[in-house]
Structure formats: structure tokens, C-alpha cells
Amino acid sequence: MEHSTSTLQNDDWERELKAFDDSKAGVKGLVDKGVTKIPQIFNAFNDDTPSETSPPQEFDLQIPVIDLGFDNGGVRRRDIVDKVRDASEKFGFFQVVNHGIPKEILDEMKEGVRRFHEEPYDVKKEYYSRDRSKKVKFSSNFDLYQAKTANWRDTLFCNMAPEPPQPNEFPTACRDITICYSEHVRKLGLTILELLSEALGLKPKHLEEMECMKGQFILCHYYPACPEPDKTIGAKVHTDPTFFTILLQDHIGGLQVLHQNHWIDVKPVEGALVINMGDLIQLISNDKFKSVKHRVLANSVGPRISVACFFTTLRNESDRVYGPIKDLLSKDNPPIYKETTVRDFNIQFNSKLGASSTLEYLRI
Numbered sequence: 001m002e003h004s005t006s007t008l009q010n011d012d013w014e015r016e017l018k019a020f021d022d023s024k025a026g027v028k029g030l031v032d033k034g035v036t037k038i039p040q041i042f043n044a045f046n047d048d049t050p051s052e053t054s055p056p057q058e059f060d061l062q063i064p065v066i067d068l069g070f071d072n073g074g075v076r077r078r079d080i081v082d083k084v085r086d087a088s089e090k091f092g093f094f095q096v097v098n099h100g101i102p103k104e105i106l107d108e109m110k111e112g113v114r115r116f117h118e119e120p121y122d123v124k125k126e127y128y129s130r131d132r133s134k135k136v137k138f139s140s141n142f143d144l145y146q147a148k149t150a151n152w153r154d155t156l157f158c159n160m161a162p163e164p165p166q167p168n169e170f171p172t173a174c175r176d177i178t179i180c181y182s183e184h185v186r187k188l189g190l191t192i193l194e195l196l197s198e199a200l201g202l203k204p205k206h207l208e209e210m211e212c213m214k215g216q217f218i219l220c221h222y223y224p225a226c227p228e229p230d231k232t233i234g235a236k237v238h239t240d241p242t243f244f245t246i247l248l249q250d251h252i253g254g255l256q257v258l259h260q261n262h263w264i265d266v267k268p269v270e271g272a273l274v275i276n277m278g279d280l281i282q283l284i285s286n287d288k289f290k291s292v293k294h295r296v297l298a299n300s301v302g303p304r305i306s307v308a309c310f311f312t313t314l315r316n317e318s319d320r321v322y323g324p325i326k327d328l329l330s331k332d333n334p335p336i337y338k339e340t341t342v343r344d345f346n347i348q349f350n351s352k353l354g355a356s357s358t359l360e361y362l363r364i
């Protein structure tokens with residue numbers, strides 16, 4: 001199936017995009033209508049990124065699962081820091097268990113996301129928006145009009161920090177749990193940031209003092225069951241434009257990480273949270289930690305629910321300049337990246353969506 005999206009946008013394609021957006025019903029709306037074929041805007045094989053058209057063979061390797069329990073500040077902590085360093089360098093991804101967030105909170109968060117996405121159309125459509133100033137909004141494919149093809153998923157977006165929304169801005173279906181989960185995940189984020197600081201050989205509060213957790217937003221994803229899962233994708237190949245991300249996924253699976261040119265499944269582990277490095281930590285760590293490409297496969301089984309907590313600022317919240325951390329540099333380890341503000345990084349990211357990575361643009 002050929003479709004030259006960059007030069008000749010056909011009218012059908014434009015019409016389909018607009019009709020989909022105007023429906024305000026997302027992918028779930030298509031599924032509810034009973035579609036048996038995916039609309040062409042979702043056809044991932046129109047996407048010519050190499051890793052998409054020729055997926056490397058799958059291989060049976062696991063990303064590390066790190067037990068954060070029993071941390072008594074002694075030998076055990078050094079052991080955890082070593083594992084975090086190792087995983088962040090080699091995979092850019094790891095899972096954590098015994099992380100301190102109660103199972104009931106994780107379960108209720110997933111349930112809250114389900115409740116919202118399964119609300120009647122009239123309730124949900126009130127939240128449907130592409131308005132950049134809105135702190136809480138529902139949409140399908142934030143890059144719908146920029147990307148070559150659309151993802152088979154819907155998302156509720158909540159911008160939680162530095163300036164949280166008013167409680168009445170959240171949908172009632174997930175208001176209380178989103179506010180509660182957001183606080184829990186923030187606390188865990190601080191722990192992870194200490195471990196990452198120590199893993200870089202810095203004092204525990206170094207990354208926090210650099211304001212790597214100043215911004216926090218939560219993406220509540222809903223991946224409906226797909227009638228033609230081999231023809232589309234839940235989430236296209238991407239890296240996260242964050243310092244780091246904490247992801248809660250349900251039992252369905254489908255998240256894959258690129259490792260040495262192979263796709264590795266991030267197997268769902270009961271009660272675990274997935275941590276991944278983003279572009280901004282790769283930049284400040286001068287390539288020590290890797291922001292690794294990942295994707296989510298579409299599935300005939302569903303819905304799949306996941307909640308991604310992104311740590312980065314979104315708007316003009318800071319003039320702070322980020323570059324490779326000076327303490328990490330030496331004659332043998334010169335800076336690889338130019339300095340940037342998160343604001344300029346985001347502008348570059350948004351202008352290059354689906355194209356080459358923002359980090360490459362900043363490479364010296």
C-alpha cells in the first residue's frame with residue numbers, strides 16, 4: 001500500500017483525518033461503531049520509518065526488574081544503584097517492584113482510566129480538545145495532523161505540575177484517583193531521581209536540584225481492541241521527550257523496547273512500574289543514560305490500559321538551561337550536546353514530530 005503523505009496529501013486522507021477529529025469520539029468511537037477494517041489514516045505501513053517497515057526479529061531477553069525494597073541505606077542501596085546504572089546505560093528501561101505504591105492505588109488508577117474512556121460519548125466529548133492551554137483534556141493522537149499515520153489509542157492528558165489543575169477540571173470518573181496517584185508517583189519519582197543521581201556519581205539531590213521534576217504530566221492511555229492489529233500500531237516508534245517516565249501498564253502487554261536492533265517485550269509484571277530514560281536525561285548525562293526507542297503493538301484483545309507519568313515541563317515554566325552536567329565532563333568525556341532550555345527543546349520536538357530525533361539536532 002503506497003501513499004506519499006509528504007508530497008501529495010490526497011483529499012480522502014485529509015477528509016478522514018478531519019472526520020475522525022470532528023467526531024470527538026476517538027478510536028473507541030470507531031470500535032463502538034463496529035468497524036471491521038481500520039480507516040487508512042491508521043495504516044502504519046504507510047509509515048516509512050525503517051524500524052517500522054522491517055521490524056527486527058523478536059528475541060527473548062528481559063529488561064531488568066529491580067527490587068527497591070529492603071533499602072536500608074547500606075550495602076543494599078549500593079546494589080540497587082548499581083542495577084539502576086546498569087539498566088539505564090544498557091537498556092534505558094527497567095521495571096521496579098516493592099516501590100512503595102500500594103497495589104490498590106495502581107488498580108484503582110487503571111480502573112479510573114477505564115471508567116473515563118468508557119463514559120458515554122456526551123460526557124467524554126466535553127473534554128475533547130487540542131487546546132494547548134488546557135490542563136486536562138481528552139484526545140486521540142496529539143500529533144494527528146503532523147504525523148504520517150495515527151496510533152490506535154485514545155488519551156486523557158492531565159498536566160499536574162508545576163501548576164496543577166483545579167479539582168473540578170478533572171472528569172469525575174477518575175478525579176480522586178488521578179490526584180492521589182499523581183502524588184504517589186511523584187514521591188516514587190524523587191526516589192528514582194536520587195538513585196539516578198547516585199548512579200551518575202553525583203550527590204543524591206543533584207538531579208532534583210536541577211529541577212528535573214519541576215514538571216509532571218500524566219497520559220492515561222486506552223488502546224481499544226483492534227480488528228486488524230497487523231495493519232496498525234498502538235503507539236509508533238518514539239523516544240520520550242522527558243527527563244524520565246514512570247509507566248503503569250495492565251496485564252495485556254504490547255510495549256516493546258529496541259535493544260541492539262531487536263524488539264524486546266516489556267512483559268507485564270504484577271504490581272511493577274516501568275521506568276524509562278527520556279531524551280533530556282540522555283542530554284544532561286552526556287549519553288551515559290540512553291533514551292531508547294519503544295513502541296506499542298496493536299492487539300485484537302483489549303482494551304489495554306496504561307498510565308504514563310512524564311517528568312518534564314511543557315510550557316514557559318523555566319528559563320533554566322540544560323546541557324551535559326559539568327561534573328561528568330573531562331578531557332576524555334567532552335560535551336556531546338549543546339545547551340538548551342526545555343522550552344526550546346519542546347519547540348524543536350514539536351516541529352520534528354515523527355522525523356529525526358531532537359537530540360540529534362542538539363548534537364555538537
Ligand code: OGA
Binds near residue numbers: 219235247249296307
Ligand atoms: C508513552 C508510551 C507506552 C505504553 O506514553 O510515551 O511509550 O505502554 N507509552 O502505553
Ligand code: NI
Binds near residue numbers: 238240294
Ligand atoms: Ni513513550
